[in-house]
Amino acid sequence: MADQNNEDFLDDIDEAEAQETAFETEEIDEVAMAVEQVVAERDEYKDRFMRALADAENARKRADKDRREANMYGGTRIARDLLPVYDNLNRALTAAKEAEGEASAALVEGVELTLKELLNVFERHGVQRITPEVGDRFDPQQHEAMFEAPLPGTTAGDIIQVSAEGFMLHDRLLRAAQVGVSSMPAS
Template identity: 70%
Template sequence: MAEPKENPFLDDPEAEEEEFDLDAAMDEDPEDSAKSGRAAMEAVIAERDEMRDRLMRALAEAENVRKRAARDRSEAEQYGGSKLARDLLPVYDNLRRALDAAGDANDGVVEGIKLTLKELLKVFNKHGITMVAPEIGDRFDPQHHEAMFEAPLPDTKAGDIIQVAAEGFLLHDRLLRPAQVGVSSTPAG
């Protein structure tokens, strides 16, 4: 069984004992005592108010962190696959080029390419990827289109799309790739 530790202050011969001075306490002015009591109370109230303020700030910060984490989690769920989606866009482009090169051929290979392209678009839609497919004659929109070239073309207005080189894609509401288009530069006249 362990021995109890000794209190070093009890055994210290040089330690002075502090005695309560009753005479000095009786000589205190009651008004001074009330003032010091009020000052002590005000100090306690000020400390309480400071602690309440610190607590409220800490609670607000914790709530902000919780909201930020929920928003980040939601964005990660919604946009986390954007890198993979961008990497799949060239696959779409190559399948589209293969169909364009095949022309009107109606053999099994072309049918397989069409089915593969259809399946890829179905997967895109399932994951919130939508196509930005402008038509010739639409107005150029810098939010969704990238001008690859400008050329004057009769019977068009400046800013009209005159050629679509590649479709663009959105992931939910974020642009993955703008549609690549040619734009008319016909001067107003």
């Protein structure tokens, strides 16, 4: 019986050790799962952080680009509104030069000075004139064809008349130069 008790006792110890080992294995598994969960959560937060950082950088770049564009092109509307003033001053200057007399000399000088000052203001703000000449090639990026006419001595696509100058604001077209274009067929 003592042997039986010893065997039972040893079996109980083996069973207790097996249970303890199983319990330790469960604890290790639970800890490993908890660690995996924490690592996955960390990776998710890291991914969110990197995305938020990238979004913030993109927003900063967009705002910087918008600020630069506003600085360069913010005056587009007023520049467009001033183009008819330039045209009218040009017409007045042409008409005054055609008239004769002492009074017209003072008028011509005043209009010339006003026109020169307007062009200086345009230049300071990045507005450049597009001044095509008769005989130049038509460029649809800078010219607007107001009419086409066959004119002997020209080739199709040559500018035969300039109705109005065009203007650019930095690299953007404010108004295309208005021109007449030859439609003379090639001989």
